[in-house]
Structures are given as structure tokens and as C-alpha cells.
Amino acid sequence: MYAVLYPPNFSAQAAVRERPELRKKPFALLDGEPPTDTVHAANKAARSIGVEVGMTRLQAETFPEVACLRRVIAHESSAHTALHTVACMFSPRIEQVDAHPGTYALDIGGMDTLFGDSLQLANKLRQSIMAAGFIANVAVAQNLYAAACLAYGRAGVSVVPPGYEANAIGQLPLRVLDLSPDHEATLHAWGIRTCSELAALSEDELIARLGQSAKRLHALARGNWTHLMVPLEPSFEAGLVERMDLDFPVEVIEPLLFLLARMTDSLLERVKNTARAIASLRLVLNLDGGRRHERIVRPALPLQDTQTLLKLLQLDLEAHPPSGAVLGLELSAQSAAPHRAQHGLFLPQAPEAGRLEVLLARLRKLLGEQRVGSPELTDDHRPNAFRVVPFAPPPPAQGMARTLSVPTALRVCRPPQIIGVSLDRNTPASIFWEGIKYVVREVAGPWRVSGQWWSEANWCREEWDVRLLKADETERVCRIAFDPRSRSWYLQGTYD
Amino acid sequence: MASAAQIRLQVESTLANRVPAALTLKIKEAAEVLPTGIAAIDAALSGGIPRGCITEISGAASTGKTSFALAAVAAITQSGAACAWVDVSDSLSPESAAAAGIVLKRLLWLRTVPERKQRVTSKPWSHLEQALKATDLLLQAGGFAAIVLDMSDVFPKHVTRIPLATWYRLRLAAEQARTALIFLTQSPCVGSCAALSLRAEQSSVMPFSVDKETALFEGQQYDLVRERNRNEVSAVFKKPAARVELNTETLWTRAR
Numbered sequence: 001m002y003a004v005l006y007p008p009n010f011s012a013q014a015a016v017r018e019r020p021e022l023r024k025k026p027f028a029l030l031d032g033e034p035p036t037d038t039v040h041a042a043n044k045a046a047r048s049i050g051v052e053v054g055m056t057r058l059q060a061e062t063f064p065e066v067a068c069l070r071r072v073i074a075h076e077s078s079a080h081t082a083l084h085t086v087a088c089m090f091s092p093r094i095e096q097v098d099a100h101p102g103t104y105a106l107d108i109g110g111m112d113t114l115f116g117d118s119l120q121l122a123n124k125l126r127q128s129i130m131a132a133g134f135i136a137n138v139a140v141a142q143n144l145y146a147a148a149c150l151a152y153g154r155a156g157v158s159v160v161p162p163g164y165e166a167n168a169i170g171q172l173p174l175r176v177l178d179l180s181p182d183h184e185a186t187l188h189a190w191g192i193r194t195c196s197e198l199a200a201l202s203e204d205e206l207i208a209r210l211g212q213s214a215k216r217l218h219a220l221a222r223g224n225w226t227h228l229m230v231p232l233e234p235s236f237e238a239g240l241v242e243r244m245d246l247d248f249p250v251e252v253i254e255p256l257l258f259l260l261a262r263m264t265d266s267l268l269e270r271v272k273n274t275a276r277a278i279a280s281l282r283l284v285l286n287l288d289g290g291r292r293h294e295r296i297v298r299p300a301l302p303l304q305d306t307q308t309l310l311k312l313l314q315l316d317l318e319a320h321p322p323s324g325a326v327l328g329l330e331l332s333a334q335s336a337a338p339h340r341a342q343h344g345l346f347l348p349q350a351p352e353a354g355r356l357e358v359l360l361a362r363l364r365k366l367l368g369e370q371r372v373g374s375p376e377l378t379d380d381h382r383p384n385a386f387r388v389v390p391f392a393p394p395p396p397a398q399g400m401a402r403t404l405s406v407p408t409a410l411r412v413c414r415p416p417q418i419i420g421v422s423l424d425r426n427t428p429a430s431i432f433w434e435g436i437k438y439v440v441r442e443v444a445g446p447w448r449v450s451g452q453w454w455s456e457a458n459w460c461r462e463e464w465d466v467r468l469l470k471a472d473e474t475e476r477v478c479r480i481a482f483d484p485r486s487r488s489w490y491l492q493g494t495y496d
Numbered sequence: 497m498a499s500a501a502q503i504r505l506q507v508e509s510t511l512a513n514r515v516p517a518a519l520t521l522k523i524k525e526a527a528e529v530l531p532t533g534i535a536a537i538d539a540a541l542s543g544g545i546p547r548g549c550i551t552e553i554s555g556a557a558s559t560g561k562t563s564f565a566l567a568a569v570a571a572i573t574q575s576g577a578a579c580a581w582v583d584v585s586d587s588l589s590p591e592s593a594a595a596a597g598i599v600l601k602r603l604l605w606l607r608t609v610p611e612r613k614q615r616v617t618s619k620p621w622s623h624l625e626q627a628l629k630a631t632d633l634l635l636q637a638g639g640f641a642a643i644v645l646d647m648s649d650v651f652p653k654h655v656t657r658i659p660l661a662t663w664y665r666l667r668l669a670a671e672q673a674r675t676a677l678i679f680l681t682q683s684p685c686v687g688s689c690a691a692l693s694l695r696a697e698q699s700s701v702m703p704f705s706v707d708k709e710t711a712l713f714e715g716q717q718y719d720l721v722r723e724r725n726r727n728e729v730s731a732v733f734k735k736p737a738a739r740v741e742l743n744t745e746t747l748w749t750r751a752r
Contacts, residue, residue, distance in 0.1 A: 348577035349674065351639030359637040363606060363630055371607040375590035375600050386590040391604045393578045406534065407595040408716050408744040409562040411587040411648065442704040444711040465713035467704065475698060476558040477716065493589065495716065496562040496648065 001162075002144040002229075003106045003122060005087065005129060006151035007136040010102035011041035011071060014079035017133040018072070026051070027067040028060045040071050076101070082132045090115065090125050093231040097148060099178055102134075105144055107229055122157045141165055146223035149176040149195070165223025170196030177220050183210060195221040236274065240267055240333040249288050249325030253317050256285075256326060257310065263331045264309050271335045277302035278309060279336035283317075286328035293322040299357045300392050301339040308354045315361040341395060350396040360391060381451045382459065384412055408495050410479065416490035419480065428466055428480065433491060438468035441475070446482070460484060463492065527691070527727040530642060530676055532564070533571030533597075537720060540740045544568075545642070545678065546691050546727050548671040550663065553720075554684040555696030557648070560718030561680045563596075563744045564696070565644050568678065570597035577641035580604040580634050584627045585649035595747050604640070606630050624654065628662060635669035635677070642676040652683035663689040684723075693724040699741060715745035 007013055011029055016022050026046035030037045039055040046066050060068050083102055087094045093107035108121055115121040118140045129136040139150035139158040146165035150158040153172035160168040169176070172195050174187060186209075192198050198221040206214040219225035242263035250256060264281070271278055280298040287293055297312045339353060351359070363372045373388035420432035431438045445464035452458045461481040468476050479492040504519045511518045529543035538544050545551050545568055553561045569579045574597060581588055586607045594600060608623040608630075624647070631645050647655055667689045670677040679686060684693060699717035722738045 348575055349639055349641060350578055351637060355637050356639065359633060362633055366626060366630060366633070367606060367608060373605060374603055375588075375593065375605050377590055377594055377600070384589050384591050388605070393602045393604075396576045396578075405750060406563055406567045406742065406744045407592060407750065408746050409566050409592040409596065410589045411557075411562055411585075412589045414586045442711065444704045444713045465704070467701075474556055475701070476556075477713065478558075493587070494557050495713075496558055496560065 001108050001118060001140060001142060002147045003090070003108045003118075003125060003138060003140045004097070004144070004147040004151040005083070005104050005106070005125060005136045005138050006100060006148070007083065007102045007129070007134045008155075009041055009043065010079070010100070011076060012043045013134055014076045014102075015041075015069065015072070016043070017079055017082075018075045022067070022069075025067060026063070026065055027069055028055075029069055029071040030057055030060070031071040042066075079134070083129070083134065086125070086128045086132050089128065090121065093229065095229055095231055100152070103148070103151070105148065105229070107231070108140070119157070119159045122159055126157055141168070141223070143223050143225070144227040144229065145220055145225045149220070149223075152176040166196070166199060166221075169221070169223050170194065170199070174198065177217060179217070180213075183213070183217065186210065237334060240270060240335060242266055242331045243329070245286075245328040246326065249327055251325045253314070253321065256317075256329065257314055259329060260313055260331065261306065261310050263329070264306050264313070267331065267333045268304065268306055268309070271333065272304060274335070275338070276335040277304045277338035278333045280334045281309060281313060282332045282334075283313060284330040284332075285322050285326045286330070287322055287324040288327055289324060291324060293324075293326075295320060299354075300390065301353045301357070302336040303354055303357070304338055305354050308358055311358045312361050315358070315365050319365045347396045350393060356391075381449075383449065383463075384410075410493045411496050412493040413491050416481070416492055419489050419491050421480065421482075421489040428464060428489075431466070431468060431480065431489075436470065438470055438476075440466050441469045442467040461490075465495075528674070530568070530572050530575075532568040533574075534564075534567055534742065537564075537740050537742065540720075540722055540738045541692065541725065542727065545676045547641070547676050548674045549691030549727070550667050550670060550677045550679060550686055550689055551692040551694070552679045552681065552684055552686045552690040553694045553696055554681050556682055558716070559696035559698055560716065560720070560742050560744065561648055561696045562592075562646075563716075563718070564694075564720065564742060565646070565678055565680055566593055566596035566598065569593075569603065569642060569644060570599075572641050572676075573599040573602040575641075576602075578602045578604065578639065580606065580640050580643045582606045582608075582627050582631050582634070582643065582645045584608050584623050584645075584647050587649060588646070591747075595750075604634075606634075624650065624658065628658070628666075631666060631677070632669065635666065635673045635675060638673040638675070640673070640675050642678060643670075644678045644680065646680045648680045648682065650682070652681070652685070655681050656683070656685045658685065660687060660689070663687070690724065691726040692722070695721040695723055697721060712748075713746055714749045715743065718742040718744065 015029055026043060026049060028039045028042040028046050028051050031040035032038055037057050039051060039053055039060050041053065042051040049063060051060055051063060051066055057068060060066060080102065083104060087104040087106055091106040091108055091111060095105045097103040097105055111121060115124055122138045122140050126136060126138045137151045137155055139147040141147035141150060141160040142162040143165050146169055149169045149172055153176040173193065203218045206218055216225060244259055268278060279302045280296060283295045285293040295316050297316050299312060303309055360372060370388055374391045375386050376389045378385045378387055421428045422430045427443055428440050430440060443464055443466050446462035448462050450460035461483050463479055463481045466478055466480055468478055477495040481490050481492050483490065508518050528547040529545060530547055531538050531544040555561050572579050579602060581603060583606060588605060608626045627645060631643060634640055634643050663686050666677060697719045699719045702715055702717055704713055705711040720740045720742055
């Protein structure tokens with residue numbers, strides 16, 4: 001048996017629930033971007049004086065006694081939550097009906113021992129909904145769609161004994177079947193007004209004229225269209241939260257790790273039961289003085305190992321310690337399918353995923369966030385433009401080494417070092433760097449490079465390749481550059 | 497009278513619990529090597545850079561250390577393995593690395609933190625400590641085929657103050673992790689911990705301009721001198737130092 005609760009004019013009821021002063025005056029809810037907003041809902045008083053859904057704001061405002069209000073989604077969400085709570089009190093298996101907001105279908109099989117027979121249950125359900133601030137129709141039937149049609153079309157409580165669904169919905173108008181405009185027009189032209197008149201038609205003839213969708217319509221009108229109930233389940237992800245309040249403030253991290261270990265264990269146990277792994281951990285520390293310290297640890301691959309997750313949390317907290325004493329902890333997890341890798345006997349060795357995460361966290365703590373990663377060349381004309389991306393090597397694979405000539409590597413000076421240069425006929429003749437004089441033996445250039453002239457970050461320089469000779473006869477080949485804006489010479493790097 | 501073989505067997509069986517095969521010569525297994533992709537150098541190094549060992553490449557500036565190390569890492573990453581580059585002076589050029597053929601996604605680049613208003617060469621202790629600690633962590637984690645510890649820009653007087661015990665520890669860790677630890681320095685300081693020791697030198701000078709053409713830096717010629725290769729040292733004869741030529745060319749020359 002199914003019970004369907006339907007609050008008619010849900011948006012208007014939700015608005016009245018939040019603003020009780022609207023209960024006795026006509027009002028219309030407007031939705032959409034001004035100035036093209038239209039009437040989304042109106043209460044009975046407003047409808048009785050001529051306000052209709054779909055009217056423009058201008059049309060609605062021609063009724064001086066009607067209050068035009070903006071539709072507030074938050075009010076409707078709050079109303080949804082209230083109705084959901086009431087529905088959950090009467091059955092563990094409930095389903096939300098998407099076609100009509102605020103409508104819930106309840107599987108009430110086996111609930112008679114708690115709430116009495118179907119009629120008693122329906123009455124109790126309606127009373128509970130009214131206590132929550134709503135007026136709702138409640139219908140009970142063996143068929144879910146028949147119950148829904150009754151709730152849409154008949155006010156109050158309706159209970160249909162099994163097998164009498166067709167009779168019960170027979171006198172209801174066709175609008176309870178949620179017809180498409182085309183079908184509604186066609187059936188209206190045929191003179192069909194009620195469900196019983198539609199059910200009396202031949203199914204084959206109806207399908208021949210309206211198409212395959214007519215089969216559903218015909219079955220709905222007879223009250224025997226079957227439905228596979230998909231009950232709302234509590235969100236698994238939302239439940240992956242562990243909270244703990246401390247008796248006294250804790251200022252050092254080590255004692256917290258014992259608590260975090262227990263909380264991580266508990267989360268991982270729940271995640272493992274569904275054959276999943278932890279993709280990220282969000283730690284919120286409630287600090288003394290009402291402040292919050294939030295950290296998110298997100299390993300590159302979902303992990304099922306408490307030790308690794310705990311070590312990542314520890315390293316993250318050590319790198320970003322809280323700014324005060326800790327009064328409470330909240331650890332929430334996000335789950336994902338565990339990482340699976342197909343290893344091979346003859347593949348090159350690669351860092352193990354879990355250990356690599358801990359290693360990278362340790363290195364980040366040692367060197368800094370931006371000092372650890374893989375270099376990636378950026379699409380930029382500026383020489384040696386790059387960015388550092390997180391190190392995530394692709395799975396090891398058998399590859400073939402390409403035979404290319406060996407390029408001359410440039411060792412870059414970051415930042416470029418200022419040098420002194422003496423010129424001879426506009427060509428560098430000697431260089432002074434770190435107190436040492438170098439004689440320029442050979443020089444190639446200048447190579448003028450520039451870019452981003454359209455922005456503040458524009459750059460321009462003349463680059464030279466020079467072979468330098470030190471006093472002790474050692475040579476080095478360098479790249480130097482002249483910046484015309486600062487009128488300075490820089491050492492860009494050394495070829496090695 | 498018992499023969500020598502019987503006596504040896506008797507001694508070995510007596511000491512078996514304390515020293516296994518006490519009087520039998522231990523057969524040394526050939527070290528696994530990682531080819532560098534440069535045929536002449538691979539031939540001189542008996543196949544390439546040894547795994548599980550320290551390879552020391554020493555030489556002054558502009559002697560080809562970095563070019564050779566980049567070529568070796570390129571060959572290793574192209575074979576599908578991951579590598580790490582511990583950059584003490586933050587001087588690696590990703591452009592040069594990409595030009596050498598390194599698969600950048602397989603390269604973990606670690607840059608030590610620069611101290612404000614201080615050059616690397618002036619007070620490098622924190623840099624060296626960070627670099628050695630990072631190298632230690634990499635070796636402990638394992639999984640990297642090669643790790644390059646680049647101290648090319650650090651003065652020899654500073655590098656030589658790294659205690660020998662550190663190199664022993666790193667050698668042991670590299671052996672256990674089966675990782676080739678390539679150490680770039682200006683002057684040799686690893687000593688006997690290095691299984692392979694190479695000295696980089698400048699070879700003949702390639703002039704920028706030939707026949708009064710427009711001057712252009714087209715490339716360099718270097719020499720790599722193999723000073724020690726512990727993996728091929730014979731018990732009786734010590735092989736003489738081998739010299740291999742390494743020719744490099746600039747990117748614009750390659751494009752032309």
C-alpha cells in the first residue's frame with residue numbers, strides 16, 4: 001500500500017509558512033529575471049480576483065489589493081525539509097515525486113501495527129502535516145499512481161480498498177494524469193473529460209491515434225500503471241563525519257593525532273564496508289575564541305590505509321599549525337572508488353602511490369609548497385617560462401629511448417644576477433661578476449627578445465652568448481642580457 | 497692426511513653458523529646499469545650508469561656535467577621510469593630538460609628554499625642540509641630509477657665539508673632502493689663511496705664564427721674521463737682511465 005501526500009500550491013504555502021501575515025491577504029509570487037519575471041504561484045484569494053500563473057509582473061500589479069512578492073527558494077527548501085521530516089516519521093521508505101514539488105509517496109506496508117489501519121494512518125499523517133504548517137491532501141491506494149491521482153484531484157483524505165482504484169479515480173478530471181498539452185487538446189476535442197471516459201476507450205485504438213505514450217495514459221486512467229519505487233536513502237557521503245569536543249583546550253598537535261587516528265579508523269571502516277576508499281579528508285578545528293582552522297588533505301589517489309592518511313594529516317598540520325588552542329575536532333571524508341593498478345613483471349619500477357603521497361607531503365614540509373613538483377612548460381614566448389605542477393607520474397610503461405643529439409644545457413640564474421660589463425664598439429669586452437673580471441673571448445648576439453607589449457608586464461632585453469676567460473685560464477660560456485629599461489646587464493645563465 | 501679440499505670443507509662447515517662460505521670466493525654479480533642513450537659513453541661505462549650506486553660527475557662550470565646528466569635522465573624517463581632532480585641552486589632549465597627529451601611528468605623537481613638576500617655560494621649550509629635530507633627521503637621512499645643531486649654551483653670548499661658518513665649512508669640507501677644516485681659537483685668529494693667517478697672537462701673549442709660569418713654559439717665539445725668504475729675493476733689489473741667525447745649542440749642549431 002502506498003500513501004501519497006500532496007500539498008496543493010506548494011510555493012504559496014511555503015511562503016505563508018515563513019510569513020504568516022500573508023495568510024489572509026491575496027499575494028502572488030514572482031519568479032524570473034526582472035523585468036521579464038512572471039507569476040509563479042498565487043494563493044486562493046489572489047486567484048479568486050483574477051490573478052493567474054504565468055501573468056507578467058505588470059499584469060499582476062494591475063490588481064491593487066494583490067501583494068507581489070519575490071519567490072524565495074530558501075523558503076521552499078525549508079518547507080521541503082519539514083515535509084520530508086514528517087514523511088520519515090510514518091515510513092522508512094519514501095520517495096519524492098518530482099512532477100509536483102512537496103509531494104511524497106510513502107510505502108506504508110507493515111505500518112498498520114504502529115499507526116492503525118490505512119484510514120487512521122492517513123488521518124494521522126494529515127494531522128502531522130497540518131501541525132507542520134501545511135494543508136495537504138492524503139490518498140492511500142494499492143497502486144502508487146492511483147494514490148497520486150487521488151491526492152491531486154480530491155481534497156482531504158482518500159482511502160481506496162485494493163482493486164477499486166479504477167472506480168475511485170474514475171470521476172476525477174483528466175488533469176490529474178499530467179497530460180501533455182497536445183494530448184489534452186486532442187482528448188478535449190474528443191469530448192473526453194474524466195479518467196473513466198479515457199479508461200473506457202480501446203487501448204489499441206488509443207495507441208494507434210496518440211502513439212505509445214497513450215499506453216501509459218490508459219493504464220493510469222485504469223489505475224494499474226505499475227511503479228518501481230526508488231526510496232530516498234540517507235546520503236552515504238553526508239554520513240562520513242566524525243566530531244569530538246575536548247574537555248580542555250589542547251595546544252600541541254601530538255595529542256590530537258591520537259584522536260584523529262581513532263576518527264580516521266572509524267571513517268575508513270565505514271568506507272571500506274562499501275568497498276570504497278577515502279579520496280579526501282576535511283579537518284575542521286574549533287579554536288579558542290570561536291575561530292575555525294580548516295584543512296583539506298587530498299591524496300592524488302584514493303587510499304585505504306590509516307597510517308598513510310594519518311601521516312598526511314600530521315604533515316599538513318605541522319606545515320599549517322592552528323593559531324590557537326583546539327576545543328573541538330570535526331573530520332569528514334569523501335569517498336571514491338579505490339585505485340587499482342595492473343602491475344607487470346617487466347615494467348620499470350615506480351614510486352608506490354601511498355608512499356609517494358607521504359613522501360611529497362614530507363618534501364613540501366621541508367622545502368615549501370611551490371618547490372616540489374614536476375616542471376611544465378607554459379605556452380609563452382618568454383624564455384624558460386614554466387610552472388610547477390603536482391608530481392603525478394603516469395603508470396610505468398615500457399618505452400623506447402629516442403636517439404636525439406645532446407643539447408647544450410643552460411643553468412639558469414634565478415633571479416638573474418646583475419653584472420658589470422665594459423663595452424667595446426657596443427659589444428661586451430669584459431665582465432665583472434662577484435668581484436672577478438672575465439675577459440670576453442668570443443661573443444654572439446645581440447638577440448633581441450620582447451613580449452607582452454600590451455600589458456604592464458611587458459619585457460624586453462638583448463641577449464648575448466659570450467665565451468669568458470678567467471685569469472686562471474678557465475673558460476665558461478654564459479648568456480648575458482641587457483635590459484634597456486633598467487639600463488642594467490644581467491647574467492641569465494651558464495651553458496654546462 | 498686430509499687433502500686441502502677436505503680441510504677447507506671442514507673449516508667452512510665449522511664456521512657455517514657465523515660466516516657462510518668463509519673460504520670460498522664470493523662471485524660478484526654484474527651491476528644493473530641504466531643506459532644513457534649516448535652510445536660512446538655507454539660503451540665506455542660498460543652499459544651505462546650503475547643502479548644502486550653513487551655516480552659522481554665532477555668538473556668546473558661549462559664542462560658538460562648538466563648536459564650529460566640531462567641526457568641520462570632523459571633516457572631513463574623515456575624508458576618509463578621516474579626520476580628526481582634535487583636542485584640545490586635552483587638552476588635547472590625546464591626548457592633544456594624538455595629539449596634533452598626528458599618526460600617532464602616523470603621528473604620530480606625539488607628546489608631548495610632560497611634565503612632572502614643570500615647567494616647560494618655565500619652560505620649554503622641550509623641548502624645542503626635540505627638537499628641531503630630530501631635525497632635521503634627520496635631514497636627511503638624508493639621507486640625512483642635515478643636521483644640527480646645537483647651541487648654544481650656550490651663551492652668545492654663547502655661540498656667537501658659534507659661528512660663521509662653521509663655519503664656512506666646515501667650509498668647504502670641507494671643500494672637498497674636500487675636507485676642510481678648521480679651527484680654533480682665541481683670537485684670530487686664522495687671518495688670511495690662512488691662506484692663510478694667521471695671527470696668532465698672542456699675539449700676543443702668550437703669557435704662562434706667560422707670564415708667571418710655571423711657569430712653564433714652552436715655547441716660545445718666536452719670530454720668525460722672515467723676515473724673509477726668499481727663494477728669493472730679486476731682484482732689483478734686496474735683499467736686505465738678512459739676518455740670519451742661528448743658533443744652537444746644548441747637548440748637553434750638542432751632546429752636548423
